[in-house]
Structure formats: C-alpha cells, structure tokens
Amino acid sequence: MAIFYLLFGIVYTGLLVELLLLWHRKYTNPLKGFESPMVSLLVSFRNEKDILGYFFECIISLSYRNLEVLFINDHSNDGGNEVLQGLIDNHPSLPFPVYILENKGIGKKAAIDTGIASAQADLIFCTDADCRVPENWIENKLGHFENPKVKMVGGPVMTSGQKGFFQKFQQIDWASILLVTKAGFEINSPLMCSAANLAYRKSAFLAVEGYQGNDMILSGDDEFLLKKFVKKFGPESVVYQNHMEDLVYTQPQQNWRSLFDQRSRWASKWNTHGSFNHLLGSIIPVLFQFVFLSSFLLMVIGALDLWVFIFIWIAKVGSERIVLGKVLQQYGIKHHFFWFFLVSVFHPFYVIIIVFRILFFKNEWKGRRVFSNI
Template identity: 40%
Template sequence: MNLLPIFFFAALAVYLLVLVLLSSKWKRPKATKMAVEGGVDYPVSLLVPFRNEKENLPGLLQNLANLSYPNLQVILINDHSEDGSDTLARQWIEAEKKSNFKLVDSQGVGKKAAMEHGVVMANANIILTTDADCALPADWVQNMLRAFDDPKVQMVAGPVVSSANGGVFEYFQQIEWASILLMTNFFFRTRKPIMCSAANMGYRKEAFYHLGGYQGNSGQMSGDDSYLLEKMLKRFGHQSIRYVTASKVLVKTKPSSGWRVFLNQRSRWASKWNKHQFLGNAIGAVASIGFSLVSIGTVILLFGGGGFVVMFAIYWFLKIIFEYFSLNKVLKTYQVKPPMTSFVFASFCHPVYVLGVAFASFFVPSKWRGRRSTVGA
C-alpha cells in the first residue's frame, strides 16, 4: 500500500508533463484581416455527404446558402437515405433556385464511396468537405483557401467543436473536443500529424486522385479523414499539410443527444486505431487507456485512511487544475466558456469514458445511420 502513492504520483507527473507539452504548442492565432470578398475567385467545390439527415438538413442548407464565397459549387451526396432526406434537399434546391447546388446519389455504399463520387462530380480543383450536422462561418471558404495560396500545400484541416446550450453533458463534449484539438495541433506543429476531421477539411482534387482516393481502407466505416491524411503525409511530406486554428474557420457540430449515441460515435472512431500505419496512433491509444486505469485505481487510496485520503485529494486537485488551464486555453480561442464545475465533472468522468470507448471499440459493433460495422473489421 505504501508504494501505491509513489506509483500513482509518478504516473500523474508524466501525464501533467504531457499536458504542459501539448499546451505549449497551442498559440492563440494572431488577428488577421478577412479575405477580401471577390479577391479570390477561383472555383471551389464543397462536398457534403449525408444519410438520414432529415432533421439537420433545413439548418444545413440555409447555412450553406449563407456562405459568402462567390464561386462555390455545393455538392450534396445522398448515401442511400431512408428518411426522405434526398427529397427534402431536392425540393429545397428547386424552391430556392440554387443553381450552384447539386444533389447526387452515391454510386456505392458508405461515406467514403459517397465522398469519392462527390470528387468525381466536382468542377473545381480545390475540394472542401464538411458534415451534415455542422454549421460553418459565412466566410469559412475564403479563410480555408488562404493556405492553398502556397502551391506546395495539398491538404488543409481546421478545428471542430460541438455547440452547447447548457448542461453538463454538452459541456463535457466541448471539453473533450478541446483535448482532441490540443493533440491535433501538437502533432501538426511537430510535423507528425496523426488526426484531423472531415467536418473541416480541404484538399486538391488532383492530389486525391494521385493517392487513389480511399483505396486500401475503403472497407472501414470511418476514417475518411485520418486515412487520407496519412496518405497525403506519406506521399507529399509534412510541408504539404496545414492545420489552421483561427476562429474564423471554426466549424461547430451538433452535440450528441445522449451518452449511448456519444459512446457509439467515439468507439467507431477509436475502432480504427490499430489500422493506421503510424505508431503514434497506437501509442496514444494505449497511453490514454493506461492513465485512465491509473486514475480509476486511485480509489484504493480512500481505503487507506488518514494521509492516503489526502493524497487522493491532492492527486485529483492537480489533475483538474492542469486540465483546466490546458484545455481552457483552447476553448478561450473560440470563445467557448464551460463553467469550472464542468471541468471537474469531465476530469472525474473522462477515465471511465475512455475505458468505455476502448471496450466498445473492441467488442461492440458500432452503428452509423442504421448501418452496423463488424467488430475488428
């Protein structure tokens, strides 16, 4: 029992050092002037795959219609919806007379097939992508295009954070997104990117074709973003990929409606950790699980009485404080302000959440819009 506190605090020291290292690479973007409207006028195609999104489509379509870029083609790719989403989208396009909007039916099954069909239908060399449950800033396109002014850049990624109307669960999701952004930024800054989100991404069409699209991982239910990132990095090098953290390109996604939906989504993402070619993905997953087990194991200290209880309190106080300052640094960049109580809840809840996601990714088939994956596929 006497050796346990040493073990716990040694593990905590490593974790806190990692947090400090990750947050040291997060620099609040300097204020820059907005892209001058009309100053950049080459064509851009925005791909939005969707499946059974009837609830989200009205807001999405209006949001896309409000984008200010003048030479934008919007391609909505229907991935065999069963709820009338495609009919709703078609009627809206006809009613609003949006000549730059195109609705197409995917020729294959799954999001990757839908995206590949969208690339074929795109009339521009610059492709931007987002998801059907997202909201984009009006000048998002112009500001995503800035990086492509460099001819070496083949791919650009941006930040994603869930929205929140209040409530501990929604704040928990925002804090968890902050941890994702912190890690994403760190690995991009150290020239070893391992993750990004297709909800806020862009690439050159010719580069996509050069890589063979999603060939080699088309059977995976998710990963259209991170697998493509790996291929870009391997073929073109780190100088070809940019990560933009500016609030002007922040994409907001709808929070999950409940814990079951949230865990299913995250386990679907986590299920591909061992399919990547880069060792960093596996190391990160194992380290996260290991520290979560350590944090949960500190409950043993409560049974030691006296000084052990004090050690338990010190352990969690340090964990909460360091997480608050590290993750809040990210959230402040985007004017997202969860209350301190939400950070306390997230700190205690996160280890259990990580283990739940890990278990589900190995043993529970994940679902997406009515489709079920095969565990270990």
C-alpha cells in the same frame, strides 16, 4: 508506490502544459494577392431530413461565390433527397450551382468518391450536414493553398449547445480532441483531423488513390486520407488552422448511448492505420486513465496515502481546467470550474467504457457495421 503517483501527476501536468504551448503556435495564413479559384464543396448525407433545411440555408449564405455544392445522397430512406430537391427548387436565384448526386457505392467514402468524380474544381471542401460553417469559411482556408506544397488544410470542430452536464461534457471533451489534433500537426506527426472541416486538392486525392486500401472500413474518411497525404507528400503538405474564424459547429449527441456509439466508432480504428505513432497515441491516453482509476482502488485498500491521492487528482483537475479552459476560451466558450471538476472525475470512467465497447461490442454507424460494407 507513492513516488510513482507523485511523478505521474507532475508528468501529466507537464504534458498538458506542453500541449497548450503547441496549441498557441500561430500559423500565418497568406491571403494577399490570392485569386479566387473555383471550389467544389462536397456534403454526404444519409437520413438527415430534419436538419437539411437549416444546413441548406447555412450553405447558401457562404460569402464565397466561385463555388459549386455537391450533395451526395448516401441511400437515405427518410425522404431527405426530396426535401433537399424542394429546397433547391424554392430558391431559383441561388448564388452558385447546387447539385444532388446519388452515391454510386455504399458509405461515406463511396459518397466522397462519387462527389470527387463529378467535382469541377481542384480544391475540394468537405463538411457534414449536421454542421454550421462560418460565412467566410472558404476564404479563411484558401490562403494556405497559395503554397503549392500544401495539399490539405484541416480545422477545428466544436459541438454547439451548453445545456447541462451532458452538453458541457461534450464541449470539454472536444477541447481535448482539438488540443491533441493541433499538437500532432505541430510536431509533424498528425494523428487525426475532422471531415466536418476539411479542404484538400483533388489532384492530391487522386495521386494517393483516395480511399483505396481502407475503403472496406466505413469510418475514417478523414484520418486515413490525412495519413496518405503525409506519406505521399510529407508532413509539410498538411496544415491545421485553429482560428476562431475557421471553427465549424456540429450538433451535440442527444444522449449518452449515441455519444458512446460515436466515440467507439472513432476509436475503433486505433490499430488499422499501420502507424506506430498513431498506435502509441491511442494507447497512452488510455493508460493514463487507468492510472487515475487505479488510484481510487489503491487508496480504498490502503495501498496509497490519502495525501498522494489528493495530490494527483488536484494535478489532474487543475491542469485540465487551465489547459482545456484556454482552448474553449479561444472560441468564446466559458464553463465554471464546477463543470471541469465533474468532467475530469468522470472522464477516466468514460474512456474505459469506450475501450470495453470496442473490445466486446459491434460498432455500427447509421445502421451499418463500421468494418463492413454490408
């Protein structure tokens, strides 16, 4: 028993170090001589009236000018559509055209389909209405599309705000998500990306028939599309750029319930991709957390020596502090060791709660069932 846990602590540390090495691999973004093609930016929104004003100001501050912005209203009932129209009317000298479309279906995937059908450009950029994108966000991605083999470019997303344990927990948790995301791209087996920071070719979207085959699952407009691109065009067709200049900030969840709802919704797709690598990538992290939690029980009942228990938790806390701390530092975010310690101890319980919710509760998103178009 002791040998297993000792080896487990060593292996876990080694895996995190390997992920960090993959994180630091650089991908050259060729920008020289690239023309300024037209870009269509798609933004689906639903019941987000209170943040549309801030987001609108962020979007019209983008430095790229050969651009059209298409907001797709996904059946909002909070007056957000009227708010957005008012913002457009109050800016008669917009730097590029901004349109509001009504979703022809139900859900975000249908909203993106609606936007794609109206988009004038072949290069499609996507983000969410609760995000803040850098001023040079579009230019930072365009260089990759010089290569005709590149069909999709993903980028990092991070929550804003560092008040107290809850917001710090979200940032450290996001660091682990970014770390695994980048590693998947580097080993030519991408597992996930975020629609809050995504660009792809409209022609490629149409070639893979968009969301056909998974359109009944309201969530996953990013991951399912990523897998389709890889299957159709090969892993070299997708790129993940983790530069500071490409970072998109999103609003942190406001309470634990909303955070668990969000993460449960994301994780609920674990067995719907038809990919063994994705299935394995979903199960292994959960098993790791079960092992860490089991050490508490075994130590309490005397089946595990105290020094072994201390060793594996020092390995966990220490390696996560170093590796996830490096990821956050790349984006100018620093947290004291104390916060990493708290997050590291709490995280296994957090993961198990999410697993429990997936297995025994119905997941909803903006008032809709995740696995239903009702």
